[in-house]
Amino acid sequence: MIFYSTKTASIKATAEEAIFNSLPADNGLYMPESIPTLSSDFIANIETKTFNEIAIEITHTLFGDEITRSEIETIINTAYDFDAPILQINEQDYVLELFHGPSMAFKDFGARFMAAIMSYYLVRSKKEIKILVATSGDTGGAVAQGFYKIPGISVTILYPSGKVSDIQEKQLTTLGHNVTAIEVDGTFDDCQKLVKEAFLDPELNAKFNLASANSINIARLIPQSFYYFSAYAQLKRLGKPIVFAIPSGNFGNLSAGLLAYRMGLPVEHFVAATNLNNAVPRYLESGTYEPLPSIETISNAMDVGNPSNFVRLKRFFADDWELATEKVSGFYFDNEQTRNAMREVFKKSGYVMCPHTAVAFQGLEEYRKQNASGFTGVFLSTAHPAKFIELVEETLEKQIEIPERLGSLLSIEKVATQMNASFSNFKTLLMNTLN
Numbered sequence: 001m002i003f004y005s006t007k008t009a010s011i012k013a014t015a016e017e018a019i020f021n022s023l024p025a026d027n028g029l030y031m032p033e034s035i036p037t038l039s040s041d042f043i044a045n046i047e048t049k050t051f052n053e054i055a056i057e058i059t060h061t062l063f064g065d066e067i068t069r070s071e072i073e074t075i076i077n078t079a080y081d082f083d084a085p086i087l088q089i090n091e092q093d094y095v096l097e098l099f100h101g102p103s104m105a106f107k108d109f110g111a112r113f114m115a116a117i118m119s120y121y122l123v124r125s126k127k128e129i130k131i132l133v134a135t136s137g138d139t140g141g142a143v144a145q146g147f148y149k150i151p152g153i154s155v156t157i158l159y160p161s162g163k164v165s166d167i168q169e170k171q172l173t174t175l176g177h178n179v180t181a182i183e184v185d186g187t188f189d190d191c192q193k194l195v196k197e198a199f200l201d202p203e204l205n206a207k208f209n210l211a212s213a214n215s216i217n218i219a220r221l222i223p224q225s226f227y228y229f230s231a232y233a234q235l236k237r238l239g240k241p242i243v244f245a246i247p248s249g250n251f252g253n254l255s256a257g258l259l260a261y262r263m264g265l266p267v268e269h270f271v272a273a274t275n276l277n278n279a280v281p282r283y284l285e286s287g288t289y290e291p292l293p294s295i296e297t298i299s300n301a302m303d304v305g306n307p308s309n310f311v312r313l314k315r316f317f318a319d320d321w322e323l324a325t326e327k328v329s330g331f332y333f334d335n336e337q338t339r340n341a342m343r344e345v346f347k348k349s350g351y352v353m354c355p356h357t358a359v360a361f362q363g364l365e366e367y368r369k370q371n372a373s374g375f376t377g378v379f380l381s382t383a384h385p386a387k388f389i390e391l392v393e394e395t396l397e398k399q400i401e402i403p404e405r406l407g408s409l410l411s412i413e414k415v416a417t418q419m420n421a422s423f424s425n426f427k428t429l430l431m432n433t434l435n
């Protein structure tokens with residue numbers, strides 16, 4: 001599998017290089033040079049396959065002979081002991097639950113695959129890497145859980161003190177072993193800046209093999225295509241075209257849906273649903289892309305003013321706006337509309353949604369209003385509602401249950417190194433603690 005940079009088509013990389021570099025040197029994004037399609041035979045019988053069988057087939061189709069099929073089986077079976085079930089919500093709509101992994105958010109699908117495939121390459125090259133990652137909440141939890149106890153890899157996670165939820169903080173700070181948490185007296189941007197500086201520091205790079213678990217890494221993108229195929233497999237018996245609605249921030253999730261489509265998944269349409277950070281819905285409406293500073297909303301994992309995967313989204317349609325609008329519609333909603341969607345679904349079906357999921361549901365409803373029906377709607381649920389417990393309970397005026405996996409964390413003591421946002425302190429700390 002060969003990748004090229006979206007900025008300079010002549011910059012190429014193998015899968016291994018793209019995975020360990022995250023970004024090409026020109027700061028573009030890696031895109032696959034060609035996208036193979038799954039065999040029509042496989043798609044014709046997909047309803048008989050398990051999630052892991054589907055994931056193995058997709059990975060094998062993409063990687064060809066680079067990794068043997070039996071090694072791919074090991075990678076997938078190491079990564080996934082959870083899947084993506086579908087539940088019917090009303091007559092025509094289904095929710096695809098992506099929160100059954102260790103951190104109870106959809107980022108587990110990317111993080112677990114990334115950890116397993118990096119580990120595969122590191123065993124072969126007999127190397128070790130140090131992962132540095134800044135988080136504003138959900139990414140850190142998924143990365144911590146994904147890389148926990150993986151040989152040859154240590155993870156250092158920086159998070160802004162007081163700006164992540166209790167549960168999110170516990171997900172980062174209670175694992176130990178190869179996972180270290182640094183609580184930075186500053187903002188998420190400060191954390192990200194420290195990580196960026198570390199990657200540019202010659203001394204640190206001479207001493208350690210540093211790597212990033214950034215969300216634009218293709219090892220996080222590829223595995224997110226698995227659950228689109230799995231959703232199709234679960235709904236194929238209905239015999240109707242499928243419309244997917246995706247709650248979007250950096251648009252990695254939607255990009256993965258487009259990858260699935262290009263690999264041959266029958267998809268009628270995609271709905272890109274956002275909160276007031278609406279640069280992509282406005283682009284789809286007008287053809288003009290105007291990123292803005294991010295706005296705080298109740299679906300805060302999607303508070304992204306300038307989505308990092310926008311370039312990929314365009315590239316999937318050969319940078320042709322009209323082609324993009326034929327396949328993708330954008331909608332955006334404010335906090336009150338999001339809360340109303342949470343209340344409406346709860347009242348009608350008893351189903352409790354996190355605010356991100358509610359944005360996707362509302363996007364699907366809008367699309368339905370504007371288009372002839374006769375399709376099956378699937379909206380993606382990106383996090384368990386208990387991850388946003390205060391907001392959900394206040395909106396629904398009801399207590400919700402915290403799953404054991406999250407609740408048990410609350411009684412464990414957090415372990416984090418406190419630090420101010422100075423790079424020299426961060427560097428000293430890395431020099432002294434990584435080995």
Ligand SMILES: *Cc1c(COP(=O)(O)O)cnc(C)c1O
Pocket residue numbers: 105106107138139247248249250251252253254301302356382383
């Ligand atoms: C990260 C995240 C999103 C946004 O996903 P993108 O791939 O960045 O568009 C949506 N919901 C939740 C809960 C998230 O953690």
